[in-house]
Amino acid sequence: MSVRLYLPRDAAALACGADKVAKALAAAAPGVPLIRNGSRGMLWLEPLLEVEYHGVRYGFGPVSAADVAGLVSAGILEDPAEVSHPLAIGIVAQHPFMAAQQRLTFARCGVIDPLSLDDYIEHGGYKGLERAMKLAPADIVAEVTKSGLRGRGGAGFPTGIKWKTVLDAEASQKYIVCNADEGDSGTFADRMIIEGDPFQLIEGMTIAGIAVGATRGYVYIRSEYPHAIATLTEAIHKARRLGFLGPKVYGSAHAFELEVRAGAGAYVCGEETALLESIEGKRGVVRAKPPLPAHKGLFGKPTIINNVLSLTAVPHIMAAGAEYYANYGMGRSRGTMPIQIAGNVKHGGLFEVAFGITLGELVEKIGGGTASGRPVRAVQIGGPLGAYFPPALFDTPFDYEAFTAKGGLIGHGGIVVFDDTVDMAKMARFAFDFCSIESCGKCTPCRIGSTRGKETIDRIVAGIDVEANIALVEDLSQTMKLGSLCALGGFTPYPVLSALTHFPEDFRRTAPAVAAE
Amino acid sequence: MSRHEPFSVARTEELVAQHLHLEGPLLPILHAVQEVFGFVPEAAVPVVASGLNVSRADVHGVVTFYEDFHQKPDGEHVVKICRAEACQSMGGEELAAHAERCLGVSFGQTSADGQVTLEKVFCLGLCATAPAAMVNGDLRGRLSRAGVEAIAREVGR
Numbered sequence: 001m002s003v004r005l006y007l008p009r010d011a012a013a014l015a016c017g018a019d020k021v022a023k024a025l026a027a028a029a030p031g032v033p034l035i036r037n038g039s040r041g042m043l044w045l046e047p048l049l050e051v052e053y054h055g056v057r058y059g060f061g062p063v064s065a066a067d068v069a070g071l072v073s074a075g076i077l078e079d080p081a082e083v084s085h086p087l088a089i090g091i092v093a094q095h096p097f098m099a100a101q102q103r104l105t106f107a108r109c110g111v112i113d114p115l116s117l118d119d120y121i122e123h124g125g126y127k128g129l130e131r132a133m134k135l136a137p138a139d140i141v142a143e144v145t146k147s148g149l150r151g152r153g154g155a156g157f158p159t160g161i162k163w164k165t166v167l168d169a170e171a172s173q174k175y176i177v178c179n180a181d182e183g184d185s186g187t188f189a190d191r192m193i194i195e196g197d198p199f200q201l202i203e204g205m206t207i208a209g210i211a212v213g214a215t216r217g218y219v220y221i222r223s224e225y226p227h228a229i230a231t232l233t234e235a236i237h238k239a240r241r242l243g244f245l246g247p248k249v250y251g252s253a254h255a256f257e258l259e260v261r262a263g264a265g266a267y268v269c270g271e272e273t274a275l276l277e278s279i280e281g282k283r284g285v286v287r288a289k290p291p292l293p294a295h296k297g298l299f300g301k302p303t304i305i306n307n308v309l310s311l312t313a314v315p316h317i318m319a320a321g322a323e324y325y326a327n328y329g330m331g332r333s334r335g336t337m338p339i340q341i342a343g344n345v346k347h348g349g350l351f352e353v354a355f356g357i358t359l360g361e362l363v364e365k366i367g368g369g370t371a372s373g374r375p376v377r378a379v380q381i382g383g384p385l386g387a388y389f390p391p392a393l394f395d396t397p398f399d400y401e402a403f404t405a406k407g408g409l410i411g412h413g414g415i416v417v418f419d420d421t422v423d424m425a426k427m428a429r430f431a432f433d434f435c436s437i438e439s440c441g442k443c444t445p446c447r448i449g450s451t452r453g454k455e456t457i458d459r460i461v462a463g464i465d466v467e468a469n470i471a472l473v474e475d476l477s478q479t480m481k482l483g484s485l486c487a488l489g490g491f492t493p494y495p496v497l498s499a500l501t502h503f504p505e506d507f508r509r510t511a512p513a514v515a516a517e
Numbered sequence: 518m519s520r521h522e523p524f525s526v527a528r529t530e531e532l533v534a535q536h537l538h539l540e541g542p543l544l545p546i547l548h549a550v551q552e553v554f555g556f557v558p559e560a561a562v563p564v565v566a567s568g569l570n571v572s573r574a575d576v577h578g579v580v581t582f583y584e585d586f587h588q589k590p591d592g593e594h595v596v597k598i599c600r601a602e603a604c605q606s607m608g609g610e611e612l613a614a615h616a617e618r619c620l621g622v623s624f625g626q627t628s629a630d631g632q633v634t635l636e637k638v639f640c641l642g643l644c645a646t647a648p649a650a651m652v653n654g655d656l657r658g659r660l661s662r663a664g665v666e667a668i669a670r671e672v673g674r
């Protein structure tokens with residue numbers, strides 16, 4: 001038989017029953033090869049079964065174990081192109097959600113077997129490292145700078161400039177640290193790429209190591225991601241066994257070693273200096289800057305700390321050239337952004353596209369509106385520290401500066417959609433609550449202010465001195481903005497104030513409505 | 518929990534020794550201790566501290582800082598439900614309340630019979646297949662009321 005089956009091992013697919021489907025397939029189609037790939041990112045279709053026939057992949061989803069027998073008897077193993085079945089979506093690569101993307105970082109995700117180095121190399125893997133090895137370290141850094149790549153973890157700091165600082169630092173030991181703490185609600189791109197194409201992260205970190213003269217790297221993955229931890233750990237073992245990591249990377253004079261570290265359930269450890277403290281075995285308390293991690297980072301040594309998406313963009317930049325990458329995008333936001341569409345949305349998933357697409361296109365056209373079928377009322381962009389935007393701001397292009405101009409931020413690129421049942425006073429209260437739970441405790445405005453903010457919103461909701469208490473929340477937000485060392489305390493005002501600005505009516509409910517709750 | 522070993526100093530020392538070659542070994546050690554004993558017993562703290570040549574206060578400070586490490590054993594089953602924004606947008610809060618009723622235990626608590634611990638988490642990275650939960654390490658997406666009831670049966674409620 002000439003067909004081959006693909007069924008994701010991605011955590012979202014597993015959460016929707018992929019392992020049960022795999023079991024049913026083994027029983028209904030014994031002997032047919034089944035590859036456990038990453039996810040394509042069309043998460044509403046997970047588990048998405050793909051049947052490869054004459055080199056073309058046809059999709060069926062979302063498949064449950066109970067659907068398997070029916071799919072097999074409909075003929076998916078003979079000629080999937082001819083099968084008419086309610087779950088058939090046709091050729092996966094031609095699906096409108098896929099065809100509308102510009103996948104660079106996620107080009108292989110969902111396509112290859114994540115743990116096959118052969119697959120990785122066959123699909124263009126290690127081309128970036130090959131080119132980097134022919135360049136002088138300063139030229140690698142210059143290439144990253146020229147690409148316009150900005151940190152995808154949230155702050156949008158130019159990656160090349162960070163690398164240059166570490167390159168120029170003199171030290172006996174330097175480190176590359178990958179931030180895979182991905183704590184923002186509405187984000188899962190780091191998880192998906194680690195589970196679906198882990199060698200790309202290994203390659204990106206290796207290039208970073210060669211560029212700045214660092215011989216050790218750490219990937220700090222949050223403990224909520226056990227599958228990502230397992231996949232990357234296995235990929236590192238394989239890479240080491242085959243000479244892609246170790247004392248002579250790729251047969252060269254360069255040494256590079258990589259280790260996975262698991263987080264322990266603290267959101268603040270996504271902040272770069274708290275993360276370094278955590279790897280060092282300390283409480284995840286934010287460090288004052290300066291010194292920058294680039295000067296005194298992990299164990300006091302010069303350290304590059306970058307988000308997963310920043311590091312996984314690098315192999316492509318090196319392979320295709322800085323200009324190729326920089327040709328995508330708008331303004332000072334160059335390249336592509338793996339955007340995550342989540343929450344109450346019909347077609348949620350990972351959508352990688354050049355900067356410049358509007359928020360409305362993403363939510364309404366790509367995402368298809370709400371899953372509930374009700375009108376969209378609000379979207380939160382950039383995680384728990386990101387602003388809530390109403391549909392009136394849907395013409396905002398996905399671009400660092402454009403979002404700042406509208407009082408928001410793109411953060412790690414997550415969009416959470418809410419329908420018209422959302423209570424924005426509740427969401428503002430949650431923002432304060434989240435901040436008070438996750439605060440590292442170092443600054444008073446963050447630690448105490450967030451608790452006071454929560455209590456004040458409770459009073460507003462109860463109808464007590466509403467206008468005075470709203471003014472108090474605004475005041476408190478100002479204090480948190482100015483008096484916080486990091487963005488946890490400093491940016492919590494974004495969701496709070498955007499909710500107050502764009503949805504004022506939710507804070508001014510009449511007393512009887514409150515009493516009825 | 519039955520799948521965990523009873524605390525012993527010797528076993529703790531062994532776990533410390535296994536990780537001493539690492540740079541910054543404390544978190545990996547605490548994860549290992551919790552994996553083996555099911556929690557981080559108070560009595561493990563001085564053993565870890567002396568193994569690493571740091572103060573008890575340092576180790577204690579780390580254990581208490583991180584949500585993952587707990588100083589008491591969990592219930593036989595651990596149910597974690599996501600309470601973050603994307604899950605809230607899909608009715609996660611009503612489901613969370615339903616889970617408290619079905620499991621007969623509140624968030625952050627272990628049932629009196631030691632059967633179930635219910636915990637909140639902020640995001641499992643399943644935000645496009647929300648609401649999400651984790652049951653004894655197993656992921657659940659697109660959780661419904663019926664799904665919550667099925668979890669309750671699974672953990673013997």
Ligand SMILES: Cc1cc2nc3c(=O)[nH]c(=O)nc-3n(C[C@H](O)[C@H](O)[C@H](O)COP(=O)(O)O)c2cc1C
Binds near residue numbers: 184269272305310
């Ligand atoms: C509270 C808080 C949480 C953060 N969480 C993350 C995270 O989960 N992942 C991440 O890459 N950056 C996170 N950041 C941003 C990092 O501090 C840092 O800017 C980033 O790792 C730098 O990498 P980049 O330049 O590649 O974006 C967080 C920042 C704060 C203040």
Ligand code: SF4
Binds near residue numbers: 446
């Ligand atoms: S703002 Fe909050 S989390 Fe950030 S350093 Fe201050 S107390 Fe810690």
Ligand code: FES
Binds near residue numbers: 602604639644
């Ligand atoms: S917000 Fe619940 S899984 Fe991300």
